[in-house]
Amino acid sequence: NAGVTQTPKFQVLKTGQSMTLQCAQDMNHNSMYWYRQDPGMGLRLIYYSASEGTTDKGEVPNGYNVSRLNKREFSLRLESAAPSQTSVYFCASSEAIHNLNNSPLHFGNGTRLTVT
């Protein structure tokens, strides 16, 4: 099994450009998440989807939008990229958001985004 797959692996954008980060999981998980990881800061939750058809804001949602396309896929869109959005973005999935005792987060290998 591939687990959680993210594309692209690397991306460079100019300020104001838009792009969509793609994420797919093959574990039949109900919940999916988008995090960003920056030096000197813990992982921060951008948006999450507790189940197919629902999405909710996390800690740092400004400047982002998400789409839960189906149970497998959860995309993150930057409408107008800013240098402050330079980061490593991780997609994750879990069996159920309210069952984190028995259900760890499974992460993809990240998208490294630079905004100039």
Place this chain on the structure above:
Amino acid sequence: KNQVEQSPQSLIILEGKNCTLQCNYTVSPFSNLRWYKQDTGRGPVSLTIMTFSENTKSNGRYTATLDADTKQSSLHITASQLSDSASYICVVSFFNAGNNRKLIWGLGTSLAVNP
């Protein structure tokens, strides 16, 4: 304020040696604590989870402890290997005012195992 603090920030040890990583938290009400390993350029991978009633849990050469009274956890690595070089992140789960489960991530300890 809910916080998770890890120490040391970084650590260098020789292959074959043991080491202990610390995680202190001020999260309340506590639900569980999980340790993740993050290799360079990869996403975090869960090592083990500690619930309120558990004191010690082992996963191969990794042993996690939890003292819920002092709000401290440790991750002990025995007979280190080069492949143990990674960042180790402590994550604490709690219930917020709306009774929703939330996660607080530590900044991680960067471990380098040298031959």
